[in-house]
Amino acid sequence: MSPDDLAAQLEQLHAAAFGWALSCCGWDRPAAEDVLQASYLKILDGRARFDGRSAFRTWVFGVIRRTAAEARRRAVLWRWLPLARLLLGPAGADGRPDPEAVLVQADEAARLVGALARLPDRQRAVLHLVFYEDLTIAEAAGVLGVALGTARTHYERGKMALRRMLEEKER
Amino acid sequence: MTRHSDDELRAQFQALRRDTELGAPVFGATMSGVPRQRRRAARARRRVAAIALGAATGVALLAVFGPHRRTTVLVDLAAARWEAPTDFLLRAPGAELLRTTPTFTLEGRLLP
Numbered sequence: 001m002s003p004d005d006l007a008a009q010l011e012q013l014h015a016a017a018f019g020w021a022l023s024c025c026g027w028d029r030p031a032a033e034d035v036l037q038a039s040y041l042k043i044l045d046g047r048a049r050f051d052g053r054s055a056f057r058t059w060v061f062g063v064i065r066r067t068a069a070e071a072r073r074r075a076v077l078w079r080w081l082p083l084a085r086l087l088l089g090p091a092g093a094d095g096r097p098d099p100e101a102v103l104v105q106a107d108e109a110a111r112l113v114g115a116l117a118r119l120p121d122r123q124r125a126v127l128h129l130v131f132y133e134d135l136t137i138a139e140a141a142g143v144l145g146v147a148l149g150t151a152r153t154h155y156e157r158g159k160m161a162l163r164r165m166l167e168e169k170e171r
Numbered sequence: 172m173t174r175h176s177d178d179e180l181r182a183q184f185q186a187l188r189r190d191t192e193l194g195a196p197v198f199g200a201t202m203s204g205v206p207r208q209r210r211r212a213a214r215a216r217r218r219v220a221a222i223a224l225g226a227a228t229g230v231a232l233l234a235v236f237g238p239h240r241r242t243t244v245l246v247d248l249a250a251a252r253w254e255a256p257t258d259f260l261l262r263a264p265g266a267e268l269l270r271t272t273p274t275f276t277l278e279g280r281l282l283p
Contacts, residue, residue, distance in 0.1 A: 018196065029194075033196060037201055037207075041208045041209055109186055109187040112187055127180075159180065
């Protein structure tokens, strides 16, 4: 795939990819933008190559997930090891949900983001991919690199926990 | 039936998606930051390479010009004397007679 084709495909996915990057970065917008740029850079420079084994969207989401995880690890390293700042540059996303820094203003959306922030990472990711990005559980498993059964378990447990939290917040 | 059915959850997520997409950066703006990211990544790689090179050079210099001889402490065994703390128990009166050759003298002269 030529760089122009890649850029065109990325442009089509851009809004969904931004939502996924936000979810991977705990709804921290600057971190999500950094992660998205770093992911695009990997794709355009050929450091991440699409081999056609999955849908393009699944693959791009996987690249974003791994890039966000790298940024989180770098942020942790940066926090504990001052020398790392010299080596790796400024810290990126630390992946911790910061309720003050959430993107959305609407009450209902803010409630949902707040509840999602309290879920374990895998459960939050599966629910986001299925309900927000309209992926199937199998596709979500592909993005997360886990078995279908594992993704289904995270999906069911995440749904139950999310419902419970949303109902608590409504009381 | 729970209050938040799957459809209701999906509707909430879709509302969140609409909100998010309204505030999403345009593709061109994101792509315009890619060269900056590329420069930043290249800078980080150069820094890591420079530090690795510096460390390797330091180790090499140390290997070439470092102290080769191991510092050894010479102990003069003849001068060394060690006594056990319980040696005094073996000291009996007249014990020196057992370790020396007796001499016999007559009127101040040593007898052969």
